[in-house]
Amino acid sequence: MGKINSNITQMRYLSDRDLRMLIALASIGEHYRPLNLQGLDLTGADLSHAFLNHANLTDVNLTNANLENALLFGAYLHDANLTGANLRNADLTNTYLRGAKFTNADLRGTKFSGALFKDNDFTGARTDSSTSGL
DSSP states (O other), rough: OOOTTTTTTGOOOOHHHHHHHHHHSSSGGGGGGOOOOOOOOOTTBBBBTTBTTTOOTTOOBBOOOOOOTOOOOOOOTTTOTTTOBOTTOOOOOEEESOBBBOOOOOOOOOOOOOOOOOBBTTTTTTOTTTTTTO
């Protein structure tokens, strides 16, 4: 038998297009249900303008992802890695943020109103006067 590649969990199987289709299908009509993306590696994903309200993003790797203008109202970001991510003008209102890493993330214009914070890392994150709720 061949050796199993231990890095298989590190590979990304969904293209940005497929990911957007999944988000769209889960976000419309009477069949709306929050997405469970727990544990996925979405490094570098283009999720700009994505509708991720109430999504479970526990342990998701969003390093260098583009979440500009994304809607994450009420999302659950426990131990999510957003290092270097672009969250400009994203809406993280009422999100649960515990152990999330925003190291060197662009948070200019991001809304954190009503968010619950605990043990997050904002080292080097860029904010401006339009960033709210931090």
